[in-house]
Amino acid sequence: MSNIHHIKQHTSEEFPIVIIGCGFGGIGMGIKLREAGIHSFTIFERADEVGGTWRDNTYPGCACDVPSYVYSFSFEPNPNWSNIFGQQQEIQQYLLDCVAKHQLRSHIRFNTAVVKAEFNDEEGIWNLTTESGEIHQARVVITAVGGLTDPALPDITGINDFKGEMFHTARWNNDYDYGNKRVAVIGTGCSAVQVIPSIQPDVAHLDVFQRTPAWIMPRHDFTISQKFKSFLAKYPKVQSAIRGVLYWGSESLAPFLILDSKWLSKPFEALAYRNLTKHVEDPELRQKLTPHFQFGCKRMIVSDDYYPALTQENVALITSPIERITEDGIVTKDGVHHALDCIVLATGFDLSLAASPFEIQGRDQRSLNDEWSVDGAYAYKGVSIAGYPNWFSIMGPNTGPGHTSVLIYTEAQINYIMGGIQTLKTQNLKYVDVRQDVMDEYNRNIQKRMKHTVWTGGSCVSWYLNADGSNHALYPGFATEYCHGIKQFKLNEYETTLYPQVQDLPATSAAG
Numbered sequence: 166m167s168n169i170h171h172i173k174q175h176t177s178e179e180f181p182i183v184i185i186g187c188g189f190g191g192i193g194m195g196i197k198l199r200e201a202g203i204h205s206f207t208i209f210e211r212a213d214e215v216g217g218t219w220r221d222n223t224y225p226g227c228a229c230d231v232p233s234y235v236y237s238f239s240f241e242p243n244p245n246w247s248n249i250f251g252q253q254q255e256i257q258q259y260l261l262d263c264v265a266k267h268q269l270r271s272h273i274r275f276n277t278a279v280v281k282a283e284f285n286d287e288e289g290i291w292n293l294t295t296e297s298g299e300i301h302q303a304r305v306v307i308t309a310v311g312g313l314t315d316p317a318l319p320d321i322t323g324i325n326d327f328k329g330e331m332f333h334t335a336r337w338n339n340d341y342d343y344g345n346k347r348v349a350v351i352g353t354g355c356s357a358v359q360v361i362p363s364i365q366p367d368v369a370h371l372d373v374f375q376r377t378p379a380w381i382m383p384r385h386d387f388t389i390s391q392k393f394k395s396f397l398a399k400y401p402k403v404q405s406a407i408r409g410v411l412y413w414g415s416e417s418l419a420p421f422l423i424l425d426s427k428w429l430s431k432p433f434e435a436l437a438y439r440n441l442t443k444h445v446e447d448p449e450l451r452q453k454l455t456p457h458f459q460f461g462c463k464r465m466i467v468s469d470d471y472y473p474a475l476t477q478e479n480v481a482l483i484t485s486p487i488e489r490i491t492e493d494g495i496v497t498k499d500g501v502h503h504a505l506d507c508i509v510l511a512t513g514f515d516l517s518l519a520a521s522p523f524e525i526q527g528r529d530q531r532s533l534n535d536e537w538s539v540d541g542a543y544a545y546k547g548v549s550i551a552g553y554p555n556w557f558s559i560m561g562p563n564t565g566p567g568h569t570s571v572l573i574y575t576e577a578q579i580n581y582i583m584g585g586i587q588t589l590k591t592q593n594l595k596y597v598d599v600r601q602d603v604m605d606e607y608n609r610n611i612q613k614r615m616k617h618t619v620w621t622g623g624s625c626v627s628w629y630l631n632a633d634g635s636n637h638a639l640y641p642g643f644a645t646e647y648c649h650g651i652k653q654f655k656l657n658e659y660e661t662t663l664y665p666q667v668q669d670l671p672a673t674s675a676a677g
């Protein structure tokens with residue numbers, strides 16, 4: 166392989182670390198490494214800018230559905246959120262500001278997709294191959310590749326025949342002028358519910374293709390006044406108190422949104438149904454919009470403008486299944502041809518929780534892809550995988566929340582990984598590899614608890630579930646419980662090997 170080149174030589178003291186992905190996870194990890202005085206890390210980012218899902222999702226109306234005071238780093242509070250629920254542009258700007266403030270940019274290699282990782286047992290080194298064939302070496306690899314990144318494109322007959330404009334919500338064509346056009350939105354999940362009211366006033370006609378109606382709660386968003394922003398800037402403790410209130414508020418909702426209990430779901434279903442009846446008077450439309458699964462089974466959606474948008478004259482809610490896409494529109498099973506200029510695919514993401522994000526070869530040439538394809542993705546606390554030493558994941562298997570901010574989990578993972586790195590360094594260990602029995606026991610417990618969750622028992626199909634119905638996406642408990650469990654890196658849960666005496670190791674192109 167002639168195009169392989171090793172970058173410069175470092176000594177083992179420099180401890181090359183590679184982070185893969187520069188969204189919230191990668192940025193948070195980079196900040197914490199630098200804070201600890203560790204500068205020998207490189208962040209590989211396949212795109213040309215940071216931000217991950219917040220860089221990619223530029224569709225009209227894109228905003229967070231978790232209040233921004235808690236959907237942001239606790240160590241980087243932003244007093245300037247425009248609304249309770251921050252909008253995409255300001256979340257992306259927040260991430261850009263974090264990168265600038267913590268001088269991360271020089272650590273980032275943009276347009277660099279890692280396609281293969283192989284562990285060298287003898288040296289305790291990961292060899293990472295990029296798309297262009299370069300090989301980089303690292304003592305520790307941290308994947309922060311996110312889950313909701315790759316669009317899931319629907320398998321609809323004729324999808325490639327359409328001659329009009331077609332794009333996925335996560336790949337919105339901002340050059341396309343949808344004004345006065347006949348537009349279709351396929352899907353009625355979180356993304357669709359934000360897009361639909363945002364484009365409805367401008368389009369000539371909007372066809373909304375709904376397969377499964379969702380439970381939608383009021384959002385109660387409001388604009389934050391300049392006075393209050395200044396107050397928060399002056400008194401950051403108030404902001405952290407607000408974060409605490411929001412955190413404990415969402416924790417109190419956890420049983421209602423997690424457990425498979427009709428009694429616990431009922432009050433939420435009643436509130437969501439009241440939200441529906443408040444906005445939709447037409448009994449036929451109401452009926453079409455009434456969900457038939459247990460509340461919480463799919464992610465709860467919050468919106469104040471989705472139902473009102475559906476009642477507008479230029480909008481049709483179509484529930485007859487899509488049969489095929491033609492050159493100029495969509496034909497539904499009832500035989501109707503819907504003529505269109507543009508089709509928006511709001512069809513969600515390909516989570517791939519039965520496959521590794523790329524080829525990963527651990528100890529004894531074991532392949533993560535092969536292992537995960539059997540029973541889905543597993544890790545210890547979502548972070549460490551037996552047989553893959555010094556490899557850590559951020560937002561790994563079974564670490565997603567159904568009721569609160571994912572960043573609570575992310576921060577806990579970053580802290581835990583820092584513990585692992587410090588242990589490796591201070592104890593001069595070649596590697597730490599989580600014990601198979603420890604990982605298996607952890608996951609047996611997770612999957613046992615999963616049986617009692619609304620995600621598996623609530624009569625719905627969602628992106629949380631693998632094809633076999635198992636859930637490797639979410640954590641079936643309180644965030645507090647998860648964070649407590651991952652607070653300390655415990656070396657007795659890992660197999661370890663001492664590092665051979667100091668030798669020169671080829672390293673990454675780590676800046677700094």
Ligand code: NAP
Nearest residue numbers: 228229230319352353354355356357376377464511512513
């Ligand atoms: P999603 O929740 O997976 O929704 C996809 C929608 O497309 C569903 O309504 C689905 O119908 C429909 N669909 C998929 N394939 C279809 C097909 N072949 N024919 C017809 N309909 C089809 O995706 P999403 O809305 O992008 O949201 C994904 C996740 O991203 C959310 O759960 C949330 O975690 C996150 N998100 C967050 C925000 C935010 O914070 N603001 C915004 C957007 C997304 P079925 O229900 O019948 O499968």
